[in-house]
Amino acid sequence: MYTHADMDRAALDELFDYTGWAWDRIARTIDGLPPEAFGRPVAGSGWPALSDCIEHFTAAYDGWLNGDWALNLGPSHYPGDGEGYPGTPELKVWPAMKEYRQAVRAQCREALDSDDGWLFTKGERDYGGGPEVWSPGDVIANLLLHERGHHGDLNTLFHQLGVKSYIIDYRYFLTRRDEFALDSEA
Secondary structure, eight states: OOOOOOOOHHHHHHHHHHHHHHHHHHHHHHHTSOGGGTTSOOTTSSSSSHHHHHHHHHHHHHHHHHOTTTTOOSOOOSGGGGTTOSSOGGGGSHHHHHHHHHHHHHHHHHHHTSOHHHHTOOEEEESSSSEEEEOHHHHHHHHHHHHHHTHHHHHHHHHHTTOOOBOOOHHHHHHOTTOOOBGGGO
């Protein structure tokens, strides 16, 4: 069985901060759209709509943090206890999605603030693909990187909607953190 190096708290905190920084720019872009654009189908993307892409990575936080098959930290925040996933109508509305994401990210932050004994203790788990050795910190790192992986999908959706979005590259997080630079300014 493959084992891997431990994540450390500083790296997890930086990934959490980076995805939060990027989210501020994503949310500002969506805030500038007409309300109906958030859940409206968009041609030319792998996702039916902005809402579907964001629901996917936000629900991943919820499932991995709260699922009885995963970290099992508490009840799900998903509307209707998960009935209707994916594509529940409640999350096709931007204010409801922002509230949902805020709830699961707050729970992720609480998990990150746990003691090292819990956060970094590895155990053998089987999530359906055979036994794996993971710690809760590894699960959280996977969630943060999963969200990051969908940033490009969101930029494609913004492009298909004819909207200029903000630069969310990690290098801007490191060097221009206080700026909201549009992609046309790079």
